[in-house]
Amino acid sequence: MSALILLVEDDPALLTLLQASVSYGGFTSESVASGRAALDIFRSRSFDAVLVDLGLPDLDGGEVLRKLREMSDVPILVVSGRDSERDKIDALDRGADDYIPKPFLPGELLARIRAALRRHQSQGASKEGSSPDARDPIWVGALKLDPFHRTAELRGRTTVLSDAEFKILCALATSGEDVVSKSALLKTLYDSDAAGETRIVEVYISNIRRKLRSIEEEEVIFNVRGRGWKIVIPAT
Structure with a gap:
């Protein structure tokens, strides 16, 4: 149907x-x-x-x-x-x-x-x-990502993300400190169906940054001009 x-x-x-x-x-x-x-x-x-x-x-x-x-x-x-x-x-x-x-x-x-x-x-x-523990939280340095509740936690402080925001943050966090391109983030959201010319990724990144700033004073997502974004997560 x-x-x-x-x-x-x-x-x-x-x-x-x-x-x-x-x-x-x-x-x-x-x-x-x-x-x-x-x-x-x-x-x-x-x-x-x-x-x-x-x-x-x-x-x-x-x-x-x-x-x-x-x-x-x-x-x-x-x-x-x-x-x-x-x-x-x-x-x-x-x-x-x-x-x-x-x-x-x-x-x-x-x-x-x-x-x-x-x-x-x-x-x-x-x-x-799935069983209750099938979507266990992911730890990357001091950042805890909870796929079940779509939350990000740093130093005991938590913020809630939308589904798309969580997917983008996961893509950045699990890349280490490698730069992730806009096209790669679009593919994370829309698979191969996405049109390449859109500002939606920038909007999601802006929203994620703002939410992370509510739990962590230091910026953790950085733009690398012409290449994409990378994340630098506090170690502790």
């Missing part, structure tokens, strides 16, 4: 494009044009993923996102014309799994949906089918 996706978009032309895109990708969809309608239908039906705009006519899209996340852990992808880093970080903080700026390429949109669904299915299988 194909995944059922809730589309929350008040622009008729963009909604038509979203509907055509997800249908072409083999998904089915239901659509609403307001935040309140989105919350109502989400309470009454079971969806596999949500695509939500931030510029809704009745409720702030970020608030709708937050309430959807409180009700479910299904993938939520923001599709918005707001393209500032602050908007992206705020959406990710409120529980978005991904952020897709308008205008979007249908192929990239479908790749992001498939990747989000795979991550969600993989996470669910791990929680349901």
Whole structure:
């Protein structure tokens, strides 16, 4: 059975494009044009993923996102014309799994949906089918990464990460102090389906840095111009 996706978009032309895109990708969809309608239908039906705009006519899209996340852990992808880093970080903080700026390429949109669904299915299988210690924490120097709870801990202080943020931090932490390229981090998130031209990695890195600064004063993620990022983790 194909995944059922809730589309929350008040622009008729963009909604038509979203509907055509997800249908072409083999998904089915239901659509609403307001935040309140989105919350109502989400309470009454079971969806596999949500695509939500931030510029809704009745409720702030970020608030709708937050309430959807409180009700479910299904993938939520923001599709918005707001393209500032602050908007992206705020959406990710409120529980978005991904952020897709308008205008979007249908192929990239479908790749992001498939990747989000795979991550969600993989996470669910791990929680349901594994023994309690099958996802033991990973220690890299003083950094403790907990895959089950998606947390990072340094010196006894803990911060919670989104699924995508956790995957990026794991990729950096397990690389030692080697530089990890943007394309490698994109592949970590989207496998081979990702379009290479996107700033989403930079947004995730910015968010991870901010969260780590809340538990560790010293910067641990560094940009290596033209090459990518590396992590330097305190030894103790």
